[in-house]
Amino acid sequence: MDATSVTHIRPGARWRSLGFGDVWEYRNLLLNLGLRDVKLRYKQTLLGVAWVVLQPVLSAGILTAVFGFIAAVPSPSGVPYFVFAYMGQVAWTLFSLTLTRTSGSMVGSAALVMKIYFPRPILPLATILSVLLDFAICLALAVPMVVLYGKNGINIPVLAASSLVLILCATGIGFVFAALSVRFRDVLFLLPIIVQLGLYASPVAYGLDVARASLTRHSERYFNLYMLNPLASVVEAFRWSLLGQGLFLPGYFVYGAVFGLVVFVAGFALFRSSEAKFADVI
Amino acid sequence: MSSSAPAVDVRGLSKVYRIKHNTRRATSVVEALSRGLRFRRQTTEQFWALKDATFTVAQGEVLGIIGHNGAGKSTMLKILSRIVEPTNGEAFLRGRLGSLLEVGTGFHPELTGRENIFLNGALLGMPRSLVQRQFANIVEFSGVEQFLDTPVKRYSSGMYVRLAFSVAAHLDCDVLIVDEVLAVGDEAFQRKCLGKMNEVVGQGRTVLFVSHNMSAITALTQRSIVFERGRIVFDGPTEGAIERYLSEGDSEEHGYTAPPRPTEPAVTRVEIQTSQGGRVQAHGKPLEVTVEIAAPAPVPGARLHLTLVNRLGRYCSQAWLYDSDSPICQSAGLHRLVCRFPSLRLAPGQYTLRIHFGDRLAGTRDLLERLCPFEVVMLGRTREGGWPVNDVACFDDAEWSAGVITDPAEHALPRVRRTPV
Numbered sequence: 001m002d003a004t005s006v007t008h009i010r011p012g013a014r015w016r017s018l019g020f021g022d023v024w025e026y027r028n029l030l031l032n033l034g035l036r037d038v039k040l041r042y043k044q045t046l047l048g049v050a051w052v053v054l055q056p057v058l059s060a061g062i063l064t065a066v067f068g069f070i071a072a073v074p075s076p077s078g079v080p081y082f083v084f085a086y087m088g089q090v091a092w093t094l095f096s097l098t099l100t101r102t103s104g105s106m107v108g109s110a111a112l113v114m115k116i117y118f119p120r121p122i123l124p125l126a127t128i129l130s131v132l133l134d135f136a137i138c139l140a141l142a143v144p145m146v147v148l149y150g151k152n153g154i155n156i157p158v159l160a161a162s163s164l165v166l167i168l169c170a171t172g173i174g175f176v177f178a179a180l181s182v183r184f185r186d187v188l189f190l191l192p193i194i195v196q197l198g199l200y201a202s203p204v205a206y207g208l209d210v211a212r213a214s215l216t217r218h219s220e221r222y223f224n225l226y227m228l229n230p231l232a233s234v235v236e237a238f239r240w241s242l243l244g245q246g247l248f249l250p251g252y253f254v255y256g257a258v259f260g261l262v263v264f265v266a267g268f269a270l271f272r273s274s275e276a277k278f279a280d281v282i
Numbered sequence: 283m284s285s286s287a288p289a290v291d292v293r294g295l296s297k298v299y300r301i302k303h304n305t306r307r308a309t310s311v312v313e314a315l316s317r318g319l320r321f322r323r324q325t326t327e328q329f330w331a332l333k334d335a336t337f338t339v340a341q342g343e344v345l346g347i348i349g350h351n352g353a354g355k356s357t358m359l360k361i362l363s364r365i366v367e368p369t370n371g372e373a374f375l376r377g378r379l380g381s382l383l384e385v386g387t388g389f390h391p392e393l394t395g396r397e398n399i400f401l402n403g404a405l406l407g408m409p410r411s412l413v414q415r416q417f418a419n420i421v422e423f424s425g426v427e428q429f430l431d432t433p434v435k436r437y438s439s440g441m442y443v444r445l446a447f448s449v450a451a452h453l454d455c456d457v458l459i460v461d462e463v464l465a466v467g468d469e470a471f472q473r474k475c476l477g478k479m480n481e482v483v484g485q486g487r488t489v490l491f492v493s494h495n496m497s498a499i500t501a502l503t504q505r506s507i508v509f510e511r512g513r514i515v516f517d518g519p520t521e522g523a524i525e526r527y528l529s530e531g532d533s534e535e536h537g538y539t540a541p542p543r544p545t546e547p548a549v550t551r552v553e554i555q556t557s558q559g560g561r562v563q564a565h566g567k568p569l570e571v572t573v574e575i576a577a578p579a580p581v582p583g584a585r586l587h588l589t590l591v592n593r594l595g596r597y598c599s600q601a602w603l604y605d606s607d608s609p610i611c612q613s614a615g616l617h618r619l620v621c622r623f624p625s626l627r628l629a630p631g632q633y634t635l636r637i638h639f640g641d642r643l644a645g646t647r648d649l650l651e652r653l654c655p656f657e658v659v660m661l662g663r664t665r666e667g668g669w670p671v672n673d674v675a676c677f678d679d680a681e682w683s684a685g686v687i688t689d690p691a692e693h694a695l696p697r698v699r700r701t702p703v
Contacts, residue, residue, distance in 0.1 A: 007379060009295075009361060010372040032404035040392055115387040116405055117364040186311050276367045279360070280299075281545070 012276070022119040030122050034129030041130055052134045053141055056093050060086040067205040074210065076245035079149045084243070086145065088204035090138045091238040094131065095166045095231065096195045101127035102174025103191055107181050110282045120275045121268065124178050128171065135163070142242060151244030158241035158248070165234045165260040172263030175271040182274075182282045201229050208236040208247040227252055230259035287376060288338035289457050289488035290345075290362070294371035297332040297357050301541055329541045331357040333512045334371070341376070341456075342486040346499040346520055348527045349509030351650060352540045355492050358509075359459055362490070377456025377488075380406065384461070386446035391435035395426055395445055398434055402449045416452040423478070424448035444471055451478050458482060461492045476501065494652075496524050538653045542576035547584070547611065549639050549648045550576045556656055557626075564661040565677065569626045571654075573619045573637060581611040583642025588621055591651075593632045598675035605641075627679070628658045631672035 023030070042048045060082055067073040068081035075084035102124035106113065109123050146154055180187045203211055211232075215222040226232065233252035240246040332354045339345045349355050360366045362373060363381040388405040389398050399420055403413035413420075421427055424445040426437070434442055460479070479502055483489060493499050499506060499520060506523035508516035516526040537553040551574040557567030571588055575581075584605040590598050601621050603610060611617050635653040640646045660669050 005377065007364070007375040008372065009364065009368065009375070011368055011370060026404075026407065028410045029404040029407070031410075032401045036390060036393065036397075036401055039397070040390065043392055112388055112405070115365065115384045117381070118405065118407065184311050279366045 023121050023125070026118050026122055029118055030126050031129075033122065033126035037127060037130040038133055049137070052137045056086060056089045056138050057141075059093070060089045063089065063205045073206045076207065076243065079243055079245065083145045083149050084207070084239070085205060087142060087239040087242050088235060090135070090142060091162070091166060091235045092199055092202065092204045093138065094135045094163060095170045095235075096198070097131045097134065098128060098167055098170035099174050099177075099195065100191060101131060102171055103177035103181060104188060105174075106178045106278065106282065107185065107188065113282050114279050120278055121175070121271060124171065124174055124271070128167065146242050150242060153244075155241040155244070158237055161257065162234050162238040162241060162253075165257045166231070166238070168260035168264040169231065169234075169256075172260065172265070172267035175264075175267030179271045179274045182278050198229075198231065201226075202231045202235045203239075204235060207239075208232065208249075212247065230256040232256075234260075287341075288374075289341040289343070289376050290337075290339040290490065291374040292335055292337050292358075292362075292371070293373065295332060295335040295358060295361055295368045295373055296330060296370040297361060297366065298369045299329045299331055299541065299544075301327045301329050301544075330512045331541070332361070332368075335514050336371075337507055337514065337517055339488055339490065341488055343505070344483050344489040344491060344503045346503035346506030346523065347490060347492040347509065348494070348496075348499060348506055348523060350527075351538070353509035354512040355509050356461065357512075359461055359490070359492065363459060375457055378454070379457045379459070380450075380453035380455030381459035382447075382450045382453075382461065385450055386443060389434055389442070389446055392433055394433055395430045395437070398445070399449055402446065406450060406453055408453060412454055416454075420448045420452050423451065423474070440471070447471075447475060451475070451482075455487070457488045457490070459490045459492075496527075499524065538650060542578070542616075545578060546644070547575055547577040547579075547581045547639075547641070547647055549637060549650060550574050550616070552635065552637055552650065552653050554635065554654045554656060558661070561656045563626060563628075563656050563658050565628065565630065565658055565663075566625045567661075569623045569656075571621045571623075571635065573621070573639075575611055575617045575619065575639065577611050577614055577617060579614050581605070581641045584611040585638075585640050586610070586619060587636075587638040589636040589638070590628060590633050591636050592628075592675065593672045596675065597636070598628055598633070611641075626658070627676040629674045629677050630658050630660055630669045632657050 042051055045051060047054065063085040064082045068075070068085065073081070075081040105123040105127050106120070112118075112123075113120065143154075177187045177191065199205075211226060212223050215226055227249075233249050234256040236246050237248050237253050237256075240248040335354070335358055337345075347355050347358075357366075359381065361368045362375065363379070388402055390401065393401065399417065400410070400413055403416075404410070408416075421430065424441075424447075426441050426445050429437065429441065434445070437445070476498060479489075479491070479498075483502060489502075491499065491502055503520050505518065506516075506520040507514050508523050508526050516523050537551065538549075539551050540548060542548055542550050551572070553572045555570040555572070556563040557569060558564055563569055573586060573588070575584075575586075577584075582605070586603045587600060588602065589600045592598050601623070603619060603621070605611065610619060632655060634651070634655045637648065637650040637653060638646065639648040639650075
């Protein structure tokens with residue numbers, strides 16, 4: 001029973017609690033903070049939830065104008081470039097929004113950190129709920145496109161796996177950034193640049209087959225170098241699961257998945273190990 | 283677990299903060315790297331916010347905690363609430379811990395009262411089922427039923443605070459830490475809060491109760507500890523503790539000092555120079571107030587309000603200094619602001635200073651009350667029947683002219699004309 005539980009307070013106590021147990025105990029807070037974000041996100045906006053859909057549509061529109069028309073990047077046969085870019089953009093938005101919001105979560109809630117105790121990983125984790133909701137809406141919009149242009153219908157296991165890997169990756173890096181941002185706000189300035197770099201380094205605006213063709217024309221090594229980006233295969237796999245076209249490379253996908261898991265666990269551990277000092281420094 | 287084991291067992295808790303002199307804390311990676319390369323040449327001083335605190339609280343006991351601002355009370359409560367970690371020592375808490383350190387933290391202005399109840403309950407660690415079970419009680423206690431579905435940004439400050447306290451007051455816990463939350467709302471609500479606290483105490487819960495309100499401390503506790511400069515200097519019957527606390531105020535230096543904060547500006551010293559020295563200020567004579575502010579970085583839109591408060595808590599006079607009027611705190615470092623009242627017009631009585639220091643970013647950085655007590659006396663002037671004390675706020679300069687009106691007819695009062703209805 002609770003009444004007999006003893007809390008032992010001592011220096012470095014939280015160093016030893018790298019686990020998930022106390023986070024689970026506070027799941028009610030996790031849910032409430034997540035719901036708060038959802039409720040607040042589009043308050044006092046004219047278009048409200050429409051923004052959820054407008055963001056990837058507009059981004060895909062820009063990509064279409066620049067890469068589809070000007071640079072004339074090819075999309076798979078029978079698929080309009082816009083649809084192709086939209087699918088990539090949905091995957092990329094899932095990653096970048098998760099990363100941005102988890103990273104900014106500590107600084108954004110400094111008042112809570114200084115005044116109330118709760119397991120700190122709650123703050124980054126709670127931001128994921130609103131991202132997932134946006135993601136679900138964007139995915140729903142992708143369904144009619146799949147019906148019109150998809151080859152084999154939706155490959156749900158690959159779709160789920162690639163989404164999960166994107167979230168794990170983003171959250172893991174987000175944990176590191178959130179922990180660092182408590183002491184060094186610099187990382188929050190670095191963030192948009194990393195996100196932008198990632199967008200171009202991953203097959204969002206172009207297909208992985210195009211990247212392979214162009215890079216191997218110079219040297220096989222360049223493509224291998226390119227594929228060091230663990231997200232490359234995952235973003236491509238995400239789109240492949242929807243359109244049924246593209247370059248799905250299972251080996252690289254496993255690499256991406258393992259990377260995501262490792263980053264998540266390592267990020268979480270780093271966050272937990274520095275957590276105790278947050279209230280002193282933030 | 284035997285029932286005789288103390289609910290709270292604190293053993294030598296200490297907390298040290300490092301203060302770097304003349305240098306800001308590194309807030310960017312480059313700065314940290316360049317500091318690292320300088321082989322730690324800057325001097326650091328250790329500041330013990332809490333030193334060797336040791337005490338126990340039996341189950342069902344209510345312990346009062348008193349001490350002046352900056353004496354270490356809040357640091358200890360933050361350690362016990364697990365917000366910060368101690369540097370040394372350890373503590374054992376038996377049972378579920380609830381802490382009301384700052385009522386209303388985590389309230390979101392855009393959310394409705396109902397939504398905030400659930401969010402705040404979750405923040406305080408209450409499971410959803412408990413909030414649901416207590417929902418009716420919380421709403422009833424707060425008295426804001428009508429506005430449950432209104433965003434709390436439309437609430438009056440009284441309603442806001444009442445709702446916040448109500449959520450916190452319905453926490454289900456075995457050990458409750460209460461920091462000065464009774465100082466909220468109007469008098470009627472404060473009585474209600476005190477009643478609620480009595481109820482909590484009656485239920486056999488263990489309570490650590492911090493307050494500057496001595497009558498509340500006396501009403502709720504038998505035993506109290508007194509903090510002074512980070513140490514516990516008294517542990518015993520509440521009457522003795524209050525005596526110690528008040529006498530400390532007398533022997534204490536005539537001012538206020540606090541350590542600088544690493545990342546935000548802070549008032550580090552307040553001092554007054556009375557016309558007669560010590561605590562005695564003559565009416566109509568100059569009074570000087572010195573405020574020092576340690577700013578780790580420039581403070582945009584800094585503002586300082588200096589209010590003179592009489593014994594009844596009435597604000598009698600205010601002076602202010604705004605960055606927007608005349609630049610202050612525009613660089614990192616220690617700033618000294620001196621406010622001189624050339625001839626203080628306060629009426630006789632006992633007064634204290636209330637200092638509010640804020641900036642455009644945070645609003646409030648420091649709100650310090652009951653500082654630098656002093657007494658205004660009428661020196662060299664007498665009045666038949668004596669001077670009122672703590673009665674009016676000030677005796678202003680006034681110029682009288684008085685004469686005799688010799689011809690009453692010339693200055694006759696106008697006659698009231700009656701008009702028929």
